Amino acid sequence: MAGALLLAIALAPSVAIVVILLTRRPRLAEGLNLAASAIVLAAALLLPLASLGGRHVFLDRYVIADPFGAWVILCAAIVYFLASLYAVGYMRLLDEEARLPRFYALFAGFGLATLLGPMMNSAGLYWILIELTTLVSTFLVAFERAPESVEAAWKYIIVVSGGISLALLGTVLFYWAGSFVLGPRYDMTWAVLRAAAPEMNPALLLLAFLLVLVGYGTKAGLAPMHTWLPDTHSEGPAPVSALLSGALLNTAMVGVVRYLSIVEAAHAGKLARAVLIALGAFSFFVAALFIVRQSGIKRLMAYSSVEHMGVMALGFGFGGMLGVAGALYHMLNHTLNKSLMFFGAGSMMRSYGTKEIGGIRDVGRRFPVVGALWLAGAVAITGAPPFGLFASEFTILRAGLQSPEIWAAILMTLLLIVIFIGFLNHFRVMYFSPGENGAGPAGSVSLWCAVPMWLALLPLLVFGLWWPEAIWHYFGVIAHGLATSAPARVALR
């Protein structure tokens, strides 16, 4: 069952890419990419169920469908589907008809790479997949060919390649540490490394983990390695920004979490956790500063991504059932919410012809429906009730208050308030400040662009009001599987 689903997830975009490149017809490319993303979403929705029946490994143990991976794949599939839907409407506005097939081929390739990453059971192959996501998405970022996009793409590829070369070094050191236990030749799967971890040298393990953390942390957008993120997210086309923020960052976080559980198994996790928490708190801090004084609308969203990756890092760092469950729930909610925000930002950018917050006025009156959706999303992303992010951030805070690092939880609370005020202030200006040019005409946003926003907001509202018991139990299984320091307390809630 799980094998067939994984195959569907891998094959649908691959077939789409090949056909798109062979036919090179813009309308067909749109349709194929959309169909592929729908198939992927359908398969990914079933994958968590299929992954529950114990561990599934395929293809000579190179591919795995464990509950954790399945969850991240689900998040990536959701954003891939929503972004494909949105792309149909958005890319037609760009007037790049001839290059559309190339865009969709790259887009499907990027979706594919982010979906495959969490499936990799070998630490080496996982690294390669992460590198591939960089290479593919670079060209998506540079797609508009403006000087700014090319600059963003260049910074992206240099910073991220440098960062993940550190992750490669860490991977080699992990393999080396394992070779003292398992002999010079072994399969470097997550399970094998975890099993061997208690006998590995703790100093070497810690060095390797720190390298991996900085490496994949660069890709996950944790400060101070986040420098590429605001440029890249603001200069790519909006659907690409959504995919970068909602799918790619999570896929990179998978590596950090899997390695953390290896170090944890060696009982050397205390320092590792502390560093992860410190990085998370620092991301929070940096994001808060830049959100308050931001002038670009998409850069605002990008810094909000840094903030939310910080939240997830804190959640996984606090650990325990609450921390892990909160972080995983946050992953889903952030995926939905950030897609919504980028879709709204993209549509507004196109309607007003500017990326500056200062140039966008009177959104609520000119775009009654889309404006309302976007505003609701803005309220949601600052962590206000009744939306999903409130539930997940609150859970992570509870985990923080129970952990030894209470300072991080307190700091998180303070910065959440700062971000709430700062973020919504920008929206106050865009919605309620009187515009210089008086009353503009009522604008319109195509249905292709509005529907994905509905599809993102409604589940977000549902998840805020109701945390399904089944999902909670599923998180319990994941937390137990990651075997974090605190014993799994499934019945806590």
Added chain:
Amino acid sequence: MIVSQLPPLAASLFSLIAIACLLLAFVMLGSRWLRHYLYAFALESWLIAALSASVGYYGHFPELYLIAILTVLFRGCFLPYLILRIIRRLNVAREVHVILQPSTSLVVGAFGVVFALSVASRIGLSLGLAGTVVVLALTVMLSIKLIGFLMLTVRHEAISQVLGLLVLENGIFLGAQILVPGMPLLIEIVILFDLLIVVVCFGILVRYLISHAGTTSVLALNRLVG
């Protein structure tokens, strides 16, 4: 590979190659001419290939011969050729914008090596392998890494940044041959191919930089801030 069972000749051969690679990294750091970087990089790749082959011979890892051949082909010939083509197209022979004088960067690089040595010897001590070729390999691996990052920060010509990244990877490859010669063949081969794709991507991006941003100096990429 159990390091203590290495014949002394093998150990000194490995050390010699590792040290030579480190020296070449310093050559790159100290030079301003793009071609010199490239030749030093190619030579370093050939040395790494020689190291793979000799580790394969002394440690009985026959698959390393294949890695050695692929390293020579890709890293030693094809990559330098691709980069040479990019350099020719760019019409830049040397680094014009110097942030740090070559002599200063050499000194900073030396500090990097000292730092790497202190980390490596501590790890070596805790593993009970102090004074073996392992410590040297780890030192060289970490120092080439640090030197690569130094090159990335103080160099501003687009092509030297690409070379800086390749140096980073060379350092890892070098260390991996000595530390983990049994690393799965598949992964090593895929990483080699991956490098090829990286360089091709950089080639395309450099072309974008010239035609759309009008510069190949990274210093001019300063539109996106805040």
